[in-house]
Amino acid sequence: MDRRNFLKVTGAGVLMAVAPSTVGTKLYANDGRLFTAYERVQLLDASGAPIKASQLKKETNYVFNYPYKSTPALLLNLDEATGENITLTSEDGQEYLWKSGVGKEKTIVSYSAICSHQLAHPTPNDSFLQYVQKDKKTMAYERSGVIVCSSHLSAFDAKRGAQRLSGPAAQPLASIVIEVAEDDSIWAVGVLGPDKFHEYFKSFKPEFKMFYDGKREAKKLVSISAPTVTLNEYSKEIIQY
Amino acid sequence: MNMNRRDAIKLGATSVIAAAAIGVTGCQKNTEVPSKQVATMANGNVIGKHQVVVIGGGYGGLTVASELKKENKDIDVLVIEKNETFMSCPGSNTYLGKLNGMTLDKFMFDYAQPVEKYGYSMLHAEVTNIDRSKKQVHTAKGVVEYDILVLSPGIAYDYENQFPKWSKNKVEHIRRSAPGALIPGGEHLALDRLLANMDDGNVIITVPAGKYRCPPAPFERACMIATFMKKEDIRGKVILLNPSDKISKGAAFKESWKELYGDMIEHVDFATITDVDTDTKTVTFTHKEALPIEDKDFDEPQFKTVEKRVSYSVLNLIPNNKANPVITMAGLEVTDDAFHKVVMNGCSFQTKTDANVYAVGDVVGHAIPPSGQTANWAGKQCAKEVAAQLAGKKYALPVAKTPVSAGNVCYSMVGDNPEEGILVKHDFSWNGTVIAGKGYVPKDEASGKYRSRGTAKALRDWYRGITNDLFS
Numbered sequence: 001m002d003r004r005n006f007l008k009v010t011g012a013g014v015l016m017a018v019a020p021s022t023v024g025t026k027l028y029a030n031d032g033r034l035f036t037a038y039e040r041v042q043l044l045d046a047s048g049a050p051i052k053a054s055q056l057k058k059e060t061n062y063v064f065n066y067p068y069k070s071t072p073a074l075l076l077n078l079d080e081a082t083g084e085n086i087t088l089t090s091e092d093g094q095e096y097l098w099k100s101g102v103g104k105e106k107t108i109v110s111y112s113a114i115c116s117h118q119l120a121h122p123t124p125n126d127s128f129l130q131y132v133q134k135d136k137k138t139m140a141y142e143r144s145g146v147i148v149c150s151s152h153l154s155a156f157d158a159k160r161g162a163q164r165l166s167g168p169a170a171q172p173l174a175s176i177v178i179e180v181a182e183d184d185s186i187w188a189v190g191v192l193g194p195d196k197f198h199e200y201f202k203s204f205k206p207e208f209k210m211f212y213d214g215k216r217e218a219k220k221l222v223s224i225s226a227p228t229v230t231l232n233e234y235s236k237e238i239i240q241y
Numbered sequence: 242m243n244m245n246r247r248d249a250i251k252l253g254a255t256s257v258i259a260a261a262a263i264g265v266t267g268c269q270k271n272t273e274v275p276s277k278q279v280a281t282m283a284n285g286n287v288i289g290k291h292q293v294v295v296i297g298g299g300y301g302g303l304t305v306a307s308e309l310k311k312e313n314k315d316i317d318v319l320v321i322e323k324n325e326t327f328m329s330c331p332g333s334n335t336y337l338g339k340l341n342g343m344t345l346d347k348f349m350f351d352y353a354q355p356v357e358k359y360g361y362s363m364l365h366a367e368v369t370n371i372d373r374s375k376k377q378v379h380t381a382k383g384v385v386e387y388d389i390l391v392l393s394p395g396i397a398y399d400y401e402n403q404f405p406k407w408s409k410n411k412v413e414h415i416r417r418s419a420p421g422a423l424i425p426g427g428e429h430l431a432l433d434r435l436l437a438n439m440d441d442g443n444v445i446i447t448v449p450a451g452k453y454r455c456p457p458a459p460f461e462r463a464c465m466i467a468t469f470m471k472k473e474d475i476r477g478k479v480i481l482l483n484p485s486d487k488i489s490k491g492a493a494f495k496e497s498w499k500e501l502y503g504d505m506i507e508h509v510d511f512a513t514i515t516d517v518d519t520d521t522k523t524v525t526f527t528h529k530e531a532l533p534i535e536d537k538d539f540d541e542p543q544f545k546t547v548e549k550r551v552s553y554s555v556l557n558l559i560p561n562n563k564a565n566p567v568i569t570m571a572g573l574e575v576t577d578d579a580f581h582k583v584v585m586n587g588c589s590f591q592t593k594t595d596a597n598v599y600a601v602g603d604v605v606g607h608a609i610p611p612s613g614q615t616a617n618w619a620g621k622q623c624a625k626e627v628a629a630q631l632a633g634k635k636y637a638l639p640v641a642k643t644p645v646s647a648g649n650v651c652y653s654m655v656g657d658n659p660e661e662g663i664l665v666k667h668d669f670s671w672n673g674t675v676i677a678g679k680g681y682v683p684k685d686e687a688s689g690k691y692r693s694r695g696t697a698k699a700l701r702d703w704y705r706g707i708t709n710d711l712f713s
Binding site for chain 2 (some may be wrong): 091117120141151154155203238
């Protein structure tokens with residue numbers, strides 16, 4: 001079901017013609033609407049067991065690295081169903097369609113955790129970018145239950161494709177396209193929207209050395225599975241305003 | 242893009258010729274050639290014409306240039322900047338504090354990367370005059386013509402009005418021996434050298450009167466110099482002489498001063514510097530003191546003004562600020578305070594005087610804080626307006642209708658080992674007269690203190706982010 005939704009997003013482009021399973025480990029597709037397919041990888045917990053969609057805690061920040069070994073993404077099970085068919089616009093004016101959350105209640109979403117403004121992101125040391133639970137306050141926006149970058153105080157709507165709500169960011173966070181399989185397992189398959197991977201790889205070489213054995217390792221694509229942990233486990237310190 | 246590239250080459254070539262001409266003249270007549278004569282010779286040549294000319298390659302000007310190219314890559318933009326390398330003022334107090342990794346290279350940037358990336362042109366020259374009737378900017382390398390002019394020239398020091406009795410020589414002498422370090426570059430190096438070589442004794446920081454760039458800067462600097470003195474085992478105090486009792490992020494700074502530095506940081510309010518003797522290393526200031534209780538026959542507290550002297554080991558005399566002289570050259574209507582901000586055309590970054598001249602950064606006559614982040618925000622707004630004007634379209638700034646959340650986020654570092662910081666967030670809104678900022682200084686929920694380690698990390702990330710935006 002979710003799979004089909006996702007295909008609709010990409011239109012009748014390359015993806016319809018070539019199923020991921022037929023091209024081995026990698027599939028790149030770009031239909032000109034800000035979508036890139038990456039290897040389909042399964043989200044696993046720290047012990048290597050599959051993450052189950054129905055067991056994700058509500059309003060909890062989970063982090064996995066995708067599509068590259070060093071590019072963090074947020075996985076969230078929101079408190080209510082997301083909006084549907086949201087038209088979003090990148091900074092350079094390209095429009096794209098964000099279908100909805102996935103899972104039984106359409107509450108599960110995933111976004112690239114690299115700020116679309118100036119690249120703040122969770123690292124093993126600290127995190128400036130995360131979802132702020134409804135019972136907490138944020139300086140970045142009039143209500144919480146939004147994703148906030150505390151570096152420059154941008155807020156993004158977790159229920160609407162990480163659309164920009166306020167602050168200096170000029171475009172949404174990129175979405176990680178995920179699927180929930182029939183056995184309740186979760187898979188990441190691609191990136192929708194304006195990603196910042198190129199700028200990210202240019203900007204954090206010392207960090208790649210510290211955490212990923214250098215830039216070459218950092219730029220490798222994630223394959224087969226992606227370890228997924230809560231943000232508290234991922235980052236030593238969470239900085240949130 | 243192609244057209245631009247060609248224009249840039251044209252301009253470059255002509256500049257070289259103009260520079261060569263100056264060089265030859267200089268050789269023939271030795272160094273005795275009056276600078277005016279050289280300027281006049283070079284000034285005569287029109288060396289280029291651009292749709293948009295931006296004066297000033299700082300936080301504001303560079304943002305306008307890159308955002309214009311993002312709006313429409315065919316817009317022909319030239320930035321005129323006198324320095325060939327950039328040094329950041331935001332963050333630079335951590336350099337004086339010798340915080341871990343905050344070395345000079347973290348604050349210095351070259352312009353090559355953004356010029357290549359965005360495709361605007363750059364002319365390194367000093368602006369000598371602006372002729373709005375002919376739409377010309379005169380520089381030491383020749384004349385540049387514009388359709389639209391954007392002024393982001395920053396500040397200048399106003400020693401002349403602050404110390405009317407000082408000779409030109411004394412001003413220059415004080416500028417060298419008690420550097421202000423609010424205009425980045427050599428002054429920061431000089432202040433850093435003075436601190437590195439100091440013996441036991443006091444560091445005096447004088448706070449400018451009136452409006453000035455980066456209002457928290459003197460108070461953050463007190464923290465950073467105090468932490469440096471502690472690390473270097475220098476015995477003495479950091480004394481802030483403040484002509485008013487206003488302290489940006491005041492409660493937060495006072496908390497940090499007291500709890501991190503005890504009586505090492507002393508803030509003297511209503512203290513106005515009047516003179517400096519560099520031989521005896523003494524500052525003279527007037528101090529407005531409240532009269533003792535028994536003398537009071539009045540309802541209001543009464544003050545008397547007394548003259549005082551204090552000796553220093555290092556003096557950081559931050560002079561009163563005024564708009565960069567480029568604003569005077571442009572002959573624009575300015576505010577009647579001592580700073581002379583540019584009067585804006587309503588809810589806009591267009592000037593009131595001339596629809597083809599815009600302003601951003603320190604000189605803007607809105608009630609928004611003069612910070613790097615605000616200049617960055619204003620630059621983005623201004624670029625939208627300029628692009629619309631060039632396209633013959635109308636454009637109203639979103640802030641006219643909807644308040645902007647977090648238009649400014651301004652961090653100050655207050656401690657080292659562990660690093661701790663404080664912050665203020667400003668929301669911007671249009672009040673019918675100017676765009677105004679409303680500030681909020683948060684406390685850390687867990688500790689109940691204004692300062693936190695997280696905020697110090699956020700400061701570093703903010704700085705990385707904003708310089709990344711300008712220079713990568």
